[in-house]
Amino acid sequence: MVSPDSIERSRDLDRLLTFVDAAVAIALTLLVLPLVDLAGELESGDAVWQVVREHAGRFAAFALSFVVIARLWRAQHQIVRGAVDDRVDLFWCLLAWALTIVFLPFPTALLAATGDQVATKILYIGALLVSSALLALLAAAVRRQRPPGSPLRPSVIPAAVDAVVDGVALLLSVLVPALSYLPLLLLVVGGHASTRILRRWPRLDH
Template sequence: MAAEAVPREQVGSGAERVTAFVDGVVAIALTLLILPLMESVGEVAGAGDDALTWLGDHTGQLLSFVLSFVLIAMFWMIHHRLFADVERVTSSFMWLLAGWLLTIVWLPVATAIAGRMDDDDGVARTLYIGSLVLAALASLFVRLFLRAHPALHRAPRGAVLEGLALDLSLVILFGAALLLALAIPALGYWSMLVMLLSAPAQRLIGRMIGARS
């Protein structure tokens, strides 16, 4: 008697094309970060001002560009290490990935808003840091899905728990930065300095959930 067919949703398909697609979307998001700065160069040049004037007038945009570039690159590196062990993807998993990509593609918009608005603009600050919270949450949901579906990957249990500790630490610290920015508006984006605690936070959470040191 022929073996019973396994539903395609349970079997999944190869992860190579999905990995390439995600890498391409992240590369586009990184490129989009520079567009507001490119536009401002044209505006300054058209007004007859020099490069020093441009640097002085767009310090906030430059800082937000560098910060967002580093953060998106960090999210991509986390995703890259995660996908190194993924062998199959299902439609449910791809929808979760699409949700994560949505947060990444949105970050250039949040960056442009943060760079152009005043430092005391609470809405701009909330949009920016809140977007980072959502990106970290989406990454956590992707990893939790993989933990619940071990047939899709070959990652050992210890590596999965280490990844969970990393994602949880980012969610908690970005959330803490957002709460600090809301509670103490004078801090502004300096509340993001709590991210310097990411390594000890990851180790602490790792011990709490049983990940190896």
């Protein structure tokens, strides 16, 4: 008898995941374009380190968004390990999630010049919130393809906790402007919180 955990995923799902991975790679590449444009504006007599210091905000925005997108992709990668078929719910969750990732280079480009504006904070942190919420829905969709107790059955809790943390970070960033984007560091705490929740209340994952 074939074990449920030995079932191979469909070729259509493989193609979908390859498409999503390509979209993430393109989004990561787009993040660096403002820095490439900056390098193109340099003249032979310009001091490179001075330009880097003057545009530190652009470099910080690039680094932040690169880490954020990589973190979200890793979470998505872990969730879809147990996916078997590209059913309707999983298909649309993945495409919607990819949309949030492809959108992120836009608010990232706004960070250096208009990062203190409420609209920029809503666009940037709001995109992270929606992305995490979609990962939670994606985990729920994959869970329906695996039986209880399967090691390939993902938990909804980590992504759900991240979505809550993103919501709190957005509120703090908007209501206390001096904090800027520092509330996003709460995501580190959110990761530990997810682990503790799963250890203390394992039934929540069934």
